[in-house]
Amino acid sequence: MSATNTEEIPGLERRLRQASIAVRRNALRMVHHAKLGHPGGDFSSTDVLVTLYLSVMKIDPRNPAWPDRDRFVMSKGHCSAALYATLAAAGMLEEAALATYMDPLSLLNGHPDRNKVAGVEANTGPLGHGLPIATGCALAAKMQRAAWRTFVLTGDGELQEGSNWEAALCAAQYKLDNLVLIVDRNRIQQGDFTESTINMNPLGEKWRAFGWHVIEVNGHNHGELLRALSGPALPGKPTCVIANTIKGHGVSFMENNPAWHHGVPTDAQLAQALDELAKEEL
Amino acid sequence: MSVEVATSADLFDCRNAFVSTLEEMAAADRRVCAVVNDSVSSTKLKGFREKFPDRFVNVGIAEQNMVGTSAGLASAGMIPFCCGASCFLTARAMEQVKVDLGYAKNNVKLCGMSSGMAYGELGPTHHSIEDLAWTRVIPNLMVVVPADPIETRAVMLWARDYVGPVFVRLSRMPVPKLLSGDFVFEPGKAVTLREGDDIALLANGVLVARALQAAEKLHERRIGARVLNMSSMAPMDREAVIAAARETRGIVTIEEASVYGGLGGAVAEIIADEHPTLVKRMGVPGVFAPTGSVEFLLEHFGLTASGIEKAAVELLNKAAMG
Numbered sequence: 237m238s239a240t241n242t243e244e245i246p247g248l249e250r251r252l253r254q255a256s257i258a259v260r261r262n263a264l265r266m267v268h269h270a271k272l273g274h275p276g277g278d279f280s281s282t283d284v285l286v287t288l289y290l291s292v293m294k295i296d297p298r299n300p301a302w303p304d305r306d307r308f309v310m311s312k313g314h315c316s317a318a319l320y321a322t323l324a325a326a327g328m329l330e331e332a333a334l335a336t337y338m339d340p341l342s343l344l345n346g347h348p349d350r351n352k353v354a355g356v357e358a359n360t361g362p363l364g365h366g367l368p369i370a371t372g373c374a375l376a377a378k379m380q381r382a383a384w385r386t387f388v389l390t391g392d393g394e395l396q397e398g399s400n401w402e403a404a405l406c407a408a409q410y411k412l413d414n415l416v417l418i419v420d421r422n423r424i425q426q427g428d429f430t431e432s433t434i435n436m437n438p439l440g441e442k443w444r445a446f447g448w449h450v451i452e453v454n455g456h457n458h459g460e461l462l463r464a465l466s467g468p469a470l471p472g473k474p475t476c477v478i479a480n481t482i483k484g485h486g487v488s489f490m491e492n493n494p495a496w497h498h499g500v501p502t503d504a505q506l507a508q509a510l511d512e513l514a515k516e517e518l
Numbered sequence: 519m520s521v522e523v524a525t526s527a528d529l530f531d532c533r534n535a536f537v538s539t540l541e542e543m544a545a546a547d548r549r550v551c552a553v554v555n556d557s558v559s560s561t562k563l564k565g566f567r568e569k570f571p572d573r574f575v576n577v578g579i580a581e582q583n584m585v586g587t588s589a590g591l592a593s594a595g596m597i598p599f600c601c602g603a604s605c606f607l608t609a610r611a612m613e614q615v616k617v618d619l620g621y622a623k624n625n626v627k628l629c630g631m632s633s634g635m636a637y638g639e640l641g642p643t644h645h646s647i648e649d650l651a652w653t654r655v656i657p658n659l660m661v662v663v664p665a666d667p668i669e670t671r672a673v674m675l676w677a678r679d680y681v682g683p684v685f686v687r688l689s690r691m692p693v694p695k696l697l698s699g700d701f702v703f704e705p706g707k708a709v710t711l712r713e714g715d716d717i718a719l720l721a722n723g724v725l726v727a728r729a730l731q732a733a734e735k736l737h738e739r740r741i742g743a744r745v746l747n748m749s750s751m752a753p754m755d756r757e758a759v760i761a762a763a764r765e766t767r768g769i770v771t772i773e774e775a776s777v778y779g780g781l782g783g784a785v786a787e788i789i790a791d792e793h794p795t796l797v798k799r800m801g802v803p804g805v806f807a808p809t810g811s812v813e814f815l816l817e818h819f820g821l822t823a824s825g826i827e828k829a830a831v832e833l834l835n836k837a838a839m840g
Contacts, residue, residue, distance in 0.1 A: 303595065350593075350622055357593060359622040362613055368583040369618060372590020372598075379551065379573055379596060386590075399614075402583035410575070 245459060248291060252458040255325050256286045257517045260486055261510055262324065262334055263317035268506045270338035272346060276496035278318035280422035280455070280481035281389060285310075285318055287461040288387055289326040297327035300354040307373045309358045309388040311366020312420065313347040314498075320344050320353070328355035364397025366390055367417060371403045374415035374474075387465070389418045393425030396434050401446070408447030413469040417448075417476045420455065422483040426497050443476040455479025487512050529692035533631065535667035536688055537562045539674040540599055544570050549597045550678065553577065555584045561601040561631050581610035585626070589618035592625040597678060603637070604630025604646035604687060612652060619683035620656035627677045628685040633663075634723065634774030635807055635815045636690045642806035646687075651779025653685045654752040660684045660705055661752040663773075665726035666696045669749060672703040680705070687751075689724045689774070691812050696727060696747075705750050708758035714742035717830050718762035721772035722748045722781055725821055729772050732826035743830060748781055759788045768796035768833040772826055774816070777801040798833045800826065 259282050267273030289295070293306040310319050317337060323329040336342040343352040347361030358369045370388035377384055390400065407415050421439065423430050430436050440450045449470040453460040464477045483497070484490025487509040490499070501509060544550040544566065551573035552566050558576065567574045575591075577584045581602060588600040600607070607630050608615065619626050630649055637644035654661045662677075662684065664670040670688065677684045696711065711726070712733050721729035726747050733743035744766060746758055762769055769789065771782040782799030789797055800821060807815050816822060820829065 307594070309590075358589070359617055362617055364582070365586055365614065365618060368586025368614070369590040369593065371583070372587035372592070373594045374590075375575060375587065376591045376594030376596045379591075380594075399580075399582040399586065402577070402580035403586065406577045406580065406583055406587065409578075 245462065248462070249458045252286055252290055254517060255290055256283050256458070257486070257513050259286055259318060259321040259325055261513050262321035264501060264506060264509055266317040266321065266334055266337035268501050269335065271500050272338055273317050273500065274314040274498045275317070275501070276424065276483040276490060276493070276499065277312060277315040277391060277420065277422065279485045279487065279490065280483045281312065281315050281420045282318050282322070283456045283458060284389060284418050284420065284461060284479050285322040286325065287458055287465060289322050291462060292465045293387065294384065295326070300328055304382060304384050306384050307357050307370070307386040309360070309366040309370040309373070309386070310348060310356070311360055311363070311388055312391040312394055313360030316344070316346060316348050319348060323353070323355045329353065363391070363394040364399035367400045367403040370415060370417070371407045371412065374407065374412040375410060377414050378410070378412070385414045385416060387416045387418065389420060391425070392419055392421045392423060392436055392439070393430050393433070395419065395436060404443070404446045404448065407474040411472040412474045413471055415474040416465065417474065418465070419476065419478045420481055421478050422481045424483045424492070424494050424497060428494055440478055447473065448476045449473040450476045450478065452478045452480065455481035456485055486516060527694070529694055530667040531690055531692050532664060532667050532670040532688050533562045533690055535670040536629065536674060537566065539671045541566055541569060543674065543678050544573060547597070547678070549595060551575065551591060551596050551598050553584055553588045553591070553598050553600045555579055555581050555602040555606065557602045557631065560603060561629070563601065581606050582614055585611040585614035585628070586618055588626040589614070589622065589624040597625060597627065599627045599629055601629040601631060603644065604633035604649050605644055608646065608649040608652055615653065615659070616656050620659045623658050623682055625681050626683050628683070630685060630687045632690045633687045634689055635812050638810055638812035638815050641809060645807055647775045647802045649687060650751055650773065650775045650781065651783065654780070654784060658682060659752065661687070662705070663687045663722040663749050663751055665723060665747050665749055666693050668695055668697040668699060668701050669703060672701050673749070676703045676705070687723065691724045693724050694727050696730065703749070706753040706755055707750060708755035709747040709749065710744065711747055712743065712745040714744040715765055716742040716767060717834055718744040718746065718766045718769045719772060719826065719830065720746045720748050720759070720762065720769055720781065720785055722751065723774055725772045725774055728821065728823045729826055731823035732830065735823060735827045736830055739831070741830065741834065751781065751784065754784050754788070756788050756792070759785055760792045763789050763793040763795045767837040768798070770798045770800060770826065770830050770833060772800045772821065774821065775801050777803050796833055796837050798829050800829055
């Protein structure tokens with residue numbers, strides 16, 4: 237399903253943009269329903285998720301356990317609403333299930349459980365788990381001489397967890413050029429802006445120093461994301477795509493506001509947000 | 519389950535059985551791989567690295583990544599044996615053990631080496647006497663403490679075939695062979711090594727041999743001691759524990775671990791629920807151990823054949839006084 241024909245890209249970009257808006261609308265409805273969630277990060281990561289699931293990754297929605305599928309590890313598991321809504325958009329989850337987000341006994345936990353939801357590869361929630369797991373997936377593909385790739389999405393604040401840097405060293409040592417890390421660089425964590433908390437800059441230099449191939453993109457531009465995520469790997473190096481994003485992207489009162497890390501919209505805010513997103517679609 | 523006991527005079531380092539079985543399994547099954555945290559020599563995996571370089575991953579001194587990477591390998595169809603000193607493997611990577619293995623049910627085999635007080639002189643930083651308390655409460659995680667090289671091999675073979683996370687707690691302290699060569703490990707089954715109805719000695723790991731020696735001493739005093747090898751810590755054989763409580767006058771638990779939360783804690787929980795009786799928990803009594811060799815420390819805490827004998831007699835006296 238990879239977009240290799242450049243002539244198709246404008247149409248594909250349009251389709252991905254529309255799908256991303258639909259995912260944001262669903263994710264915010266889910267958070268509103270559950271009265272819980274992390275909509276700011278849902279919205280900053282949506283375009284990455286949609287680009288991966290609807291275009292970049294080799295997956296078979298009818299056979300989520302296909303052994304040769306590309307793997308995706310959602311390390312920032314708190315943004316589960318965006319993940320579930322994307323899985324629904326990719327045909328891997330019944331859209332009706334989204335309305336059960338965080339309900340008692342729902343399959344859609346606040347943080348994803350691979351034993352409950354097809355298409356979820358790892359149980360995440362505590363931060364700093366995804367990159368080590370993805371490193372293991374990529375190592376397995378090397379051991380099996382298989383061609384599938386592994387993608388993992390972390391937050392930027394999440395990179396304050398030391399386990400990420402343990403895995404960063406390991407992935408470079410084992411030359412895991414079948415591993416792609418995407419950092420959702422929205423510059424906000426739960427308590428404050430990342431740079432007011434623990435300065436992550438210069439982020440790209442850190443990954444380069446750890447031996448990774450680094451690409452910086454606008455994380456809301458599907459064309460840039462497609463090129464970065466579909467492009468050939470640099471032989472012998474894992475890739476880090478720093479996706480510069482805006483927390484709460486697409487809704488005026490949510491954008492770049494730390495309060496929306498785990499804010500829950502009122503009925504009026506939901507209506508306004510859905511309206512703004514619908515207008516963006518036009 | 520009752521088996522014939524054939525205690526040998528020779529002593530064996532269970533790591534040798536661990537590594538020979540791992541190499542044998544890797545030769546037969548391309549899914550078997552090893553993950554280490556620089557601990558190539560302490561896990562005795564140099565030979566494995568030479569024979570199977572493509573299936574040997576050294577993540578460096580990084581236990582969180584070691585367990586997380588193992589989870590990823592398992593999720594993609596490999597059978598990783600994730601090996602490191604038990605003190606670091608469990609404590610440093612506890613959240614990965616809980617979430618990436620127990621909760622996610624990834625098919626990883628954690629091999630905690632040199633557990634208990636095997637690193638005696640190195641001090642409490644290197645002792646692993648809390649690992650049983652930490653691991654046995656994690657749902658889906660099987661916890662096994664083999665007693666001798668025969669059981670070590672049997673547990674490794676079982677762990678390869680069982681689909682799900684396992685913690686195998688190994689030592690480096692030499693122990694005699696207790697079981698016959700055809701022994702097959704069954705999770706959730708205590709192994710009766712000696713029958714007896716006066717008192718029950720429930721032990722695991724390197725102290726099972728000492729429990730048997732204590733039972734022999736008790737026999738000379740006309741006290742019939744039942745000896746159970748409680749190698750399967752989780753799941754635990756509740757029926758065997760309840761039977762020991764019903765059919766004897768008291769239970770002594772013996773482990774190279776804290777008396778809080780490990781074998782003693784697990785047995786006390788079952789007894790409290792089902793058939794309250796006297797229990798004496800032998801192990802490390804809630805302290806950091808002083809400096810000394812493992813032999814010295816075991817003696818220091820009374821974890822010897824005569825120490826167990828003494829505790830058993832005291833428990834029976836207590837029972838007699840009602």
